[in-house]
Amino acid sequence: DAKTTQPPSMDCAEGRAANLPCNHSTISGNEYVYWYRQIHSQGPQYIIHGLKNNETNEMASLIITEDRKSSTLILPHATLRDTAVYYCIVSGGGADGLTFGKGTHLIIQP
Amino acid sequence: GAVVSQHPSRVICKSGTSVKIECRSLDFQATTMFWYRQFPKQSLMLMATSNEGSKATYEQGVEKDKFLINHASLTLSTLTVTSAHPEDSSFYICSAEDSPTSYEQYFGPGTRLTVT
Numbered sequence: 001d002a003k004t005t006q007p008p009s010m011d012c013a014e015g016r017a018a019n020l021p022c023n024h025s026t027i028s029g030n031e032y033v034y035w036y037r038q039i040h041s042q043g044p045q046y047i048i049h050g051l052k053n054n055e056t057n058e059m060a061s062l063i064i065t066e067d068r069k070s071s072t073l074i075l076p077h078a079t080l081r082d083t084a085v086y087y088c089i090v091s092g093g094g095a096d097g098l099t100f101g102k103g104t105h106l107i108i109q110p
Numbered sequence: 111g112a113v114v115s116q117h118p119s120r121v122i123c124k125s126g127t128s129v130k131i132e133c134r135s136l137d138f139q140a141t142t143m144f145w146y147r148q149f150p151k152q153s154l155m156l157m158a159t160s161n162e163g164s165k166a167t168y169e170q171g172v173e174k175d176k177f178l179i180n181h182a183s184l185t186l187s188t189l190t191v192t193s194a195h196p197e198d199s200s201f202y203i204c205s206a207e208d209s210p211t212s213y214e215q216y217f218g219p220g221t222r223l224t225v226t
Binding site: 032034036038041042043044045046049087093097098099100101102103 | 114116144146153154155156159169201203205213214215216217218219220222
């Protein structure tokens with residue numbers, strides 16, 4: 001079973017920030033939080049990952065709470081092409097397969 | 111960035127036949143490759159982990175004699191669905207890591223298998 005809980009769907013207006021929450025209350029000390037997204041009928045795309053500190057890259061920002069039991073993925077200026085299913089995954093990294101939950105279907109509205 | 115390709119992108123086969131799906135890392139050597147499948151409206155499920163030159167490790171409930179995995183080189187892994195049945199119809203996706211300490215998996219575009 002997935003170790004994360006996400007809302008099944010969210011809407012966001014184009015141009016606004018999309019904030020996707022994820023609960024991972026059973027995360028262990030050496031596990032990272034990863035975010036991937038999957039656009040319909042394509043392979044998943046890596047977005048970002050983090051351990052304890054907040055992270056930012058060209059795609060998104062990742063905010064991890066101090067107790068590490070939850071996190072938020074932020075897409076700062078959502079576009080229609082950001083419509084996808086977003087998966088929050090906890091994993092130790094390295095040579096481990098990923099356990100995907102049901103993810104959040106993010107729909108960007110024009 | 112690292113690119114993973116899959117071939118074919120779509121395949122239709124008759125029940126009882128076998129189908130081979132290839133997964134290639136195009137610009138890096140993949141120490142580990144993974145195979146997932148995804149049924150309609152469901153999430154990805156890990157099927158097996160494949161290391162170059164050794165036997166694949168299958169997840170519980172995945173039949174190793176039905177889903178044959180060969181990882182003969184650092185850039186190629188193949189998944190053969192043997193004696194395919196309609197219930198094997200699914201979206202098969204591979205991913206690869208470029209080192210044992212890598213934190214990112216690079217996914218292929220997927221192969222849509224339809225068994226008639």
